[in-house]
Amino acid sequence: MATNTKxxxxxxxxxxxxxxxxxxxxxxxxGTYEAQRVDGTPKLRxxxxxxxYIDRHGNSTEAVREVTLDVADKPGCGEIIVFLGPSGCxxxxxxxxxxxxxxxxxxxxxxxxxxxxxxxxxxxMVFQAYTSFSWLTVRENxxxxxxxxxxxxxxxxxxxxxxxxxxxxxxxxxxxPKDLSGGMKQRVAIARTLIxxxxxxLMDEPFGALDPQTRWGMQSLLLDVSRNEDNTILFVTxxxxxxxxxxxxxxxxxxxxxxxxxxVDVPFFESRGIHLKSSNEFRNVEKQLLDLIYAPA
Ligand SMILES: Nc1ncnc2c1ncn2[C@@H]1O[C@H](COP(=O)(O)OP(=O)(O)OP(=O)(O)O)[C@@H](O)[C@H]1O
Ligand SMILES: [Mg+2]
Numbered sequence: 001m002a003t004n005t006k007x008x009x010x011x012x013x014x015x016x017x018x019x020x021x022x023x024x025x026x027x028x029x030x031g032t033y034e035a036q037r038v039d040g041t042p043k044l045r046x047x048x049x050x051x052x053y054i055d056r057h058g059n060s061t062e063a064v065r066e067v068t069l070d071v072a073d074k075p076g077c078g079e080i081i082v083f084l085g086p087s088g089c090x091x092x093x094x095x096x097x098x099x100x101x102x103x104x105x106x107x108x109x110x111x112x113x114x115x116x117x118x119x120x121x122x123x124x125m126v127f128q129a130y131t132s133f134s135w136l137t138v139r140e141n142x143x144x145x146x147x148x149x150x151x152x153x154x155x156x157x158x159x160x161x162x163x164x165x166x167x168x169x170x171x172x173x174x175x176x177p178k179d180l181s182g183g184m185k186q187r188v189a190i191a192r193t194l195i196x197x198x199x200x201x202l203m204d205e206p207f208g209a210l211d212p213q214t215r216w217g218m219q220s221l222l223l224d225v226s227r228n229e230d231n232t233i234l235f236v237t238x239x240x241x242x243x244x245x246x247x248x249x250x251x252x253x254x255x256x257x258x259x260x261x262x263x264v265d266v267p268f269f270e271s272r273g274i275h276l277k278s279s280n281e282f283r284n285v286e287k288q289l290l291d292l293i294y295a296p297a
Contacts, residue, residue, distance in 0.1 A: 031254065031261030035068040041113040043073040043232050044098065044200065050106030050257075051093050063090040064097070065257035066107075071232055071249075073112070078226035080233045082243045084289070085253030091236040092128055094258070095202045098234065099125045111200060121149075124198030126206045128236075130185040132177035132192075139164065139173040141188050145196040163191035166221055168214070182209040187218070194225060201225075201233040207242065216274055219246050223272055240293070244285045245272060252292055262292045 051064040071081055083091050096102040098109050100119040109116040111123065124145075132141050142160040151159075164170045167187040177185050186209055193201060203222075207215045223246060226233055237243055243250050244266060252262040266285055276282050 031252075031259070033251075033260040033263050035260075036070065038070040038072040041073065042070040042110070043079075043112065044071040044234075045069075045110040045113075046094070046098070046107070047110065048107035049094065049097060049104050049109060051090070051097055051102060052105045053093075062257040063093040064104075065259050067094060067259055068107075069251065069260065069263075073232075076230055078228070078230050078232070079248045080222070080226050080235055080246050082247035082250045083234065083236045083253055084238070084240065084243045084250055084293075085236075085258060086255050087238065089253050089255045090258035091253065092204050095125065095204050095234060095236060098200070099123055099202055101125075121196065122198060123200045123202060124193040124196050125202040126186075126189050126193050126204060128204040128208070130177070130182060130189065132180075132185050132188050134177050137174050137176055138169055138180070138188050141177070142191045142195055144192060149196075159195055160191070163195050166194075167191045168217070183211065183214060186210065190218070194229075197229060197231070199231050201231055203233060203235045205236050205238070207237075215242075220272070220274075222246055240286055240289050241277065244282060244289065245277065250289060252289065264289060264292070 046067050046069050049064055049067040050062075052060050052062045054060045071079070083094065085091050093102065097104050098111075098116065100109075100116045100123065103117075111120075132138075133144065136144065139160050142163055143156045146156045146159060160173075161170065164173055167190055169184060169187055169191065172180065172184065177188065180188065186206060190203075190206055193203075207218050210218060219242060222233065222235070225231070235246060247266045250264045250266060251260050252264065253259070254261050264285070267281070
């Protein structure tokens with residue numbers, strides 16, 4: 001016999017028949033972010049970006065919804081923009097759309113005012129999965145881009161040596177990727193991208209496989225690269241501490257379909273050394289981000 005008891009409009013976590021929600025689920029519609037246009041031509045513009053995947057059976061998965069942001073071009077000044085969000089929310093999808101690997105379902109991506117329709121040399125991507133060419137040595141992998149561009153051998157060698165030393169792989173230059181650990185393969189991918197000097201570097205959780213010490217070294221390398229090469233780096237991570245350490249600006253993303261919940265500008269730390277990580281100044285920014293991610297509903 002049917003009863004008149006109506007289910008509560010908002011099921012509470014832990015009630016029979018409900019699934020547990022994560023703190024970020026509860027925050028889904030509670031972001032503070034409001035998109036703002038920059039003056040002049042931005043380095044990067046995401047304009048109402050939406051991506052829905054459709055598989056061959058016709059099932060659709062909406063990964064990204066209404067992501068709008070501008071990254072200003074700051075001549076003479078590198079910048080690191082971090083996307084911080086939960087697993088599966090759509091971070092890699094956003095990066096692939098910027099790389100030109102994935103056409104948006106809705107909206108557009110502009111780099112230097114030009115719509116992105118394909119991959120281009122102005123953008124370089126370090127993928128989440130290892131992507132070394134197995135039939136090339138470490139050095140040949142790193143020199144791959146310059147070789148395609150016809151850079152003379154001597155110059156190529158000098159450049160590859162510089163980047164191999166920076167990522168700590170000089171002594172493995174003549175080895176093949178199969179002889180390397182996961183973290184080492186990722187460092188090959190980083191060197192292979194940086195050697196091309198792209199103006200927009202897209203890094204998809206590049207340090208996920210590294211031990212903490214190597215990871216800190218790579219974070220510092222990233223800061224050096226950003227300051228010296230005047231490029232814009234879009235950097236994806238789950239790690240709040242890593243986000244604060246490398247970012248000029250952090251965008252906190254919602255679960256899928258992802259959109260921007262918050263924008264946090266990280267104060268400019270005079271020198272970002274390892275000692276900074278234990279300072280109150282650093283911990284305060286970390287806490288600010290954690291409070292945003294885990295704020296009570
Ligand atoms: N090629 C694809 N076809 C169908 N669905 C996809 C495809 N690629 C990603 N997705 C789905 O889109 C959503 C977002 O995926 P994406 O890889 O962008 O997440 P992510 O934030 O990078 O996650 P992680 O932190 O685990 O790498 C996921 O639900 C995923 O299953
Ligand atoms: Mg990903």
